[in-house]
Amino acid sequence: MDFDNLRLVEVTRTxxxxxxxxxxxxxxxxxxxxxxxxxxxxxxxTLLSIAATLLQPSxxxxxxxxxxxxxxxxxxxxxxxxxxxxxxxxxxxxxxxxLRFFAKIYGLDDVERRVDAGLERAGLTARxxxxxxxxxxGMRQRLALxxxxxxxxxxxxxxxxxxxxxxxxxxxxxxxLRSAREAGAIVLLTTHDLAAIAHLTDVSVSLVDGRLQ
Amino acid sequence: xxxxxxxxxxVAAAMFLYAPFMILAAPYESTMxxxxxxxxxxxxxxxxxxxxxxASGIGSAMFLFSKRPAADRLAVAGAExxxxxxxxxxVTGPLWARKAWGVWWQWDARLTSTLVMWMIFxxxxxxxxxxxxxxxxxxxxxxxxxxxxxPFVYWSVNxxxxxxxxxxxxxxxxPGMRGPFWFCVVAFLLLFSLLLxxxxxxxxxxQQLDELYxxxxxx
Amino acid sequence: MNPALSKSGQVVEESAPPAIExxxxxxxxxxxxxxxxxxxxxxITRKDLLVEARTREILYTTIFFxxxxxxxxxxxxxxxxxxxxxxxxxxxxxxxxxSGTLALGxxxxxxxxxxxLRALLIAPIDRPALYxxxxxxxxxxxxxxxxxxxxxxxxxxxxALFSHALLMIGLLxxxxxxxxxxxxxxxxxxxxxxxxxxxxxxxxYPITVPVIIAGVRGTAALLAPEADLPMARAWLSMLVxxxxxxxxxALWTFEPVMTE
Numbered sequence: 001m002d003f004d005n006l007r008l009v010e011v012t013r014t015x016x017x018x019x020x021x022x023x024x025x026x027x028x029x030x031x032x033x034x035x036x037x038x039x040x041x042x043x044x045x046t047l048l049s050i051a052a053t054l055l056q057p058s059x060x061x062x063x064x065x066x067x068x069x070x071x072x073x074x075x076x077x078x079x080x081x082x083x084x085x086x087x088x089x090x091x092x093x094x095x096x097x098x099l100r101f102f103a104k105i106y107g108l109d110d111v112e113r114r115v116d117a118g119l120e121r122a123g124l125t126a127r128x129x130x131x132x133x134x135x136x137x138g139m140r141q142r143l144a145l146x147x148x149x150x151x152x153x154x155x156x157x158x159x160x161x162x163x164x165x166x167x168x169x170x171x172x173x174x175x176x177l178r179s180a181r182e183a184g185a186i187v188l189l190t191t192h193d194l195a196a197i198a199h200l201t202d203v204s205v206s207l208v209d210g211r212l213q
Numbered sequence: 214x215x216x217x218x219x220x221x222x223x224v225a226a227a228m229f230l231y232a233p234f235m236i237l238a239a240p241y242e243s244t245m246x247x248x249x250x251x252x253x254x255x256x257x258x259x260x261x262x263x264x265x266x267x268a269s270g271i272g273s274a275m276f277l278f279s280k281r282p283a284a285d286r287l288a289v290a291g292a293e294x295x296x297x298x299x300x301x302x303x304v305t306g307p308l309w310a311r312k313a314w315g316v317w318w319q320w321d322a323r324l325t326s327t328l329v330m331w332m333i334f335x336x337x338x339x340x341x342x343x344x345x346x347x348x349x350x351x352x353x354x355x356x357x358x359x360x361x362x363x364p365f366v367y368w369s370v371n372x373x374x375x376x377x378x379x380x381x382x383x384x385x386x387x388p389g390m391r392g393p394f395w396f397c398v399v400a401f402l403l404l405f406s407l408l409l410x411x412x413x414x415x416x417x418x419x420q421q422l423d424e425l426y427x428x429x430x431x432x
Numbered sequence: 433m434n435p436a437l438s439k440s441g442q443v444v445e446e447s448a449p450p451a452i453e454x455x456x457x458x459x460x461x462x463x464x465x466x467x468x469x470x471x472x473x474x475x476i477t478r479k480d481l482l483v484e485a486r487t488r489e490i491l492y493t494t495i496f497f498x499x500x501x502x503x504x505x506x507x508x509x510x511x512x513x514x515x516x517x518x519x520x521x522x523x524x525x526x527x528x529x530x531s532g533t534l535a536l537g538x539x540x541x542x543x544x545x546x547x548x549l550r551a552l553l554i555a556p557i558d559r560p561a562l563y564x565x566x567x568x569x570x571x572x573x574x575x576x577x578x579x580x581x582x583x584x585x586x587x588x589x590x591x592a593l594f595s596h597a598l599l600m601i602g603l604l605x606x607x608x609x610x611x612x613x614x615x616x617x618x619x620x621x622x623x624x625x626x627x628x629x630x631x632x633x634x635x636x637y638p639i640t641v642p643v644i645i646a647g648v649r650g651t652a653a654l655l656a657p658e659a660d661l662p663m664a665r666a667w668l669s670m671l672v673x674x675x676x677x678x679x680x681x682a683l684w685t686f687e688p689v690m691t692e
């Protein structure tokens with residue numbers, strides 16, 4: 001199952017009396033980096049969750065190429081990679097063990113080669129057997145990004161990836177995202193920091209109170 | 214459904230007015246005497262309580278798998294009625310037991326199972342109230358599990374020795390008692406369906422209110 | 433309402449974005465769904481046990497808690513050095529229930545930290561496989577706790593828990609499975625709910641009452657002066673039936689309950 005664009009059509013999501021997203025329509029195509037801007041509470045994380053099929057829209061449609069978001073299931077999820085604000089890493093496991101676990105549950109072949117490649121791209125080969133709880137924020141970020149990319153997802157979703165990173169780490173992240181774009185991925189990231197994404201994104205959209213501006 | 218409401222209410226009211234006369238006229242039970250007459254309301258409430266629990270369970274199952282709001286309304290209405298009617302059962306039961314068997318409470322299987330079911334649906338209501346957003350779905354799972362639970366505890370009646378009259382008490386009722394008994398059962402089931410539809414309507418309006426809020430806010 | 437798209441100051445590539453092909457596409461062997469399912473379950477259980485083995489935090493604290501439980505009840509029920517009849521059976525199962533609830537809460541609290549449960553939900557694992565993986569992990573943990581606590585109860589209450597060892601183990605296994613089956617579902621679904629710490633026992637105990645009843649009565653039947661074996665077997669059968677029904681129910685409802 002593969003797709004070359006992500007399309008949201010009039011997506012609305014309500015939580016009781018709160019409308020988090022209001023008729024949002026947008027398209028992101030393969031080989032682009034799209035930035036989702038907005039203040040906290042504008043609905044960015046909600047939109048990302050919907051793109052990740054973790055959340056169903058209250059109304060509207062989500063299309064992954066020709067596939068409908070509802071019908072996706074495991075096949076669709078195998079093409080999606082996500083990096084949340086909380087990084088999704090097991091603090092008690094080592095860097096290599098984290099990558100290995102996720103490689104296995106994504107059903108990948110050549111697990112060890114991928115783990116090695118991921119560690120190398122993250123610059124953590126020397127620390128591969130060290131437990132993640134001892135890593136700095138930047139190191140964890142790099143590892144988490146490799147974890148999200150280990151299965152070469154078509155759709156890469158990142159929630160506030162630049163938070164808490166120093167300039168060197170930001171450069172590394174930007175470089176990694178560019179190479180993902182070159183490989184044909186659809187990259188969608190949220191941020192409220194405009195400076196971080198300068199010279200990086202192809203498209204920027206803003207969410208204000210759940211609406212696209 | 215709504216058109217039937219008033220006629221059913223009238224019928225139910227009439228039945229409740231008449232019921233005491235039927236109960237008074239019914240024969241006395243040999244060992245327990247006058248106290249036994251609480252049975253007519255107690256057992257009827259028991260049946261209504263089970264009806265409420267199953268309604269909630271079915272609504273919950275439908276809500277979990279179809280996500281229709283109407284199913285959720287049925288689930289929550291059923292749960293509330295299980296709690297309320299269950300309270301009546303659990304109060305009238307001990308009142309009867311005290312006089313009939315000399316103890317307020319016995320940890321026999323049927324009493325226990327009724328209590329457990331009551332607790333489960335109270336837990337359902339607590340979860341809906343304090344569980345935060347999305348708790349309607351979680352509570353639906355609780356109701357479903359609760360409903361699946363009932364046969365297990367009920368089955369224990371046949372395995373465990375018990376003071377409580379076994380299920381077969383109904384066929385072995387004296388002929389004179391059957392009439393009033395089924396009369397009361399019907400009356401309570403009618404009352405139950407009235408309350409259920411009322412509560413569901415209330416819930417529907419509450420959901421409508423949420424939608425109005427949303428509509429007023431944006432666009 | 434159309435989104436106003438604005439380009440950043442990036443040098444725009446003139447060529448169209450690459451077509452669907454991916455140069456380093458992830459190679460995935462075609463395996464049968466059953467194998468894939470089993471592998472997912474295995475990997476999740478293995479990961480849980482690995483994480484636990486690192487710190488052994490939940491294991492040690494749960495064992496200690498179970499022992500404290502037994503002690504506290506001992507003070508309540510043992511008079512003049514002689515245990516109250518049937519106390520051993522009740523205390524054993526209460527300790528299992530209480531410490532099981534604690535272990536469940538802690539295990540899922542761990543998944544909350546770092547939001548790793550989300551990562552598992554995004555992964556292409558079937559939801560039922562996720563449930564089973566977690567369930568097996570909890571079962572192994574609780575089995576380890578029981579290996580220590582059951583002999584302890586036998587000792588402290590002079591209860592001949594092992595005179596009919598097979599039946600006893602059967603009761604423990606079936607009972608713990610029933611408890612954990614419901615508990616895993618509830619703990620997972622409460623991960624993002626408010627008041628989840630108190631909600632778990634509030635929801636779990638009423639629904640696992642049949643398990644406790646069957647466990648206690650079955651154990652008591654075994655401990656009676658003349659062990660009532662047919663009775664114990666009857667309770668064991670009920671437990672097994674309970675397990676089948678509730679594991680099936682949990683597998684069935686795990687997906688709708690976990691999606692928002």
